[in-house]
Amino acid sequence: MTKVFFQTLGCKVNWYETEAMQKLFTAAGYEITDDISAASVVVINTCTVTAVSSQKSRQIIRRAAGANKNAVMVVVGCYAQSEPEKISAIDGVDVIIGTKDRARIVEFVETALNNRDEKILRVGKVEDITAFEELPHAPHRTRAFLKIEDGCNNFCSYCIIPYVRGRVRSRSLESIRTECLALKAAGYKEIVLTGIHIGAYGRDFKNKINLVDAVKTVLESANPMRLRLGSIESAEMTDDLIALIRDDDRICKHVHLPLQSGSDKVLRDMHRPYTTKNFSDLTARLVNEIPEISIGTDLIVGFPDESDDDFAETVEFIRAQPFSKIHVFPYSMRAGTVAASMPNQISPQIKKSRANIALEVSRAKAEEFSTRLIGKTVDIIAETSQDGFVDGLTGNYVRVYVPDENITLGEIISVDVKNLRRDGVTGAAKIISEGF
Ligand code: SF4
Known part of the structure; x- marks a missing residue:
């Protein structure tokens, strides 16, 4: 059987699309492998949401091309859509597919397996x-x-x-x-x-x-x-x-509501369609109607022209919000967007120091939220097993770890929560149902 190796960067949508492309290959008689050196086809599903994601995508493509020079190398997804010329210049890349035509990946690979002389470029508007x-x-x-x-x-x-x-x-x-x-x-x-x-x-x-x-x-x-x-x-x-x-x-009882900034001036510059007042009215309503709800958010720090005062407003705002977790992103300039040509871009040092301050708030918020679970019994679905512990998420998105005592992944486990740990809580387990 011809073997296909996949590597995926980025968000849940990308992971979903990887699983779908894997299904297309297996339906066509290929085998998915975890060993890149054994593969005849290597697929890199890329991301470009930040400059770092693009750079990582390029690095992984180069590394994969070096790790298996004989395989047909396919680059697909958001980074392939945004910079196909740069990818095309990397030695060993045979097929480039943007954000359309993933459904035809097997057909393009088979063409490339039969003829490696010409690159296949499928990046439309x-x-x-x-x-x-x-x-x-x-x-x-x-x-x-x-x-x-x-x-x-x-x-x-x-x-x-x-x-x-x-x-x-x-x-x-x-x-x-x-x-x-x-x-x-x-x-x-x-x-x-x-x-x-x-x-x-x-x-x-x-x-x-x-x-x-x-x-x-x-x-x-x-x-x-x-x-x-x-x-x-x-x-x-x-x-x-x-x-x-x-x-x-x-x-x-978990929602992820991207805030991006706690300053109304910065929200306007970001072209976000709400004010901090709209946002805080919503979170207050959610907590009032659904007391156990966890609210996660995304925050961009160091957006162009974000002054010290704007950032101080943001910190004050996020401290007051009932967040259980804040994903903090230093602003990343993306060519072609409106913000990339705004004046007063913020230095990397200031972005880093603002990110550290916001992350500290996030850590405190996560700890405060997880602490509420101590002494309670919660249900998780066993998700992964590592280092003698099985972990899974509560409905309201707290990661719970229990000692792995013959637990099958997929089982529903009732856990008496005992202690905090860096990224969630630990407890003692009792299994409710069999896995699948
Ligand atoms: S809502 Fe805004 S941040 Fe989210 S994907 Fe659309 S443009 Fe990007």
């Missing part, structure tokens, strides 16, 4: 991508990612994603239902809804369906023990969606 790309999918994890949407129309001033992923394309409810039935048949207990901008789900359809319809479809067809929602813009947390999260026990 993102404006021409108008439909959701249907891919067969077989999850490999305990938690099944389910992609319901691609693309974004927001054009936040710092973000390259709309330029490489294109406009919003939603997956039909029928297609979501079909995949959910397969996930149910396979016994998945947790489904994670993913997409680039899931709050915009349905905006490209004429029949006015929205994210609430997609969530209800998943609940009805897959009936998972847990449904977790991916990142949602605060402005898209509608009354209906909040009520659904509050009232349906299967929906995890």
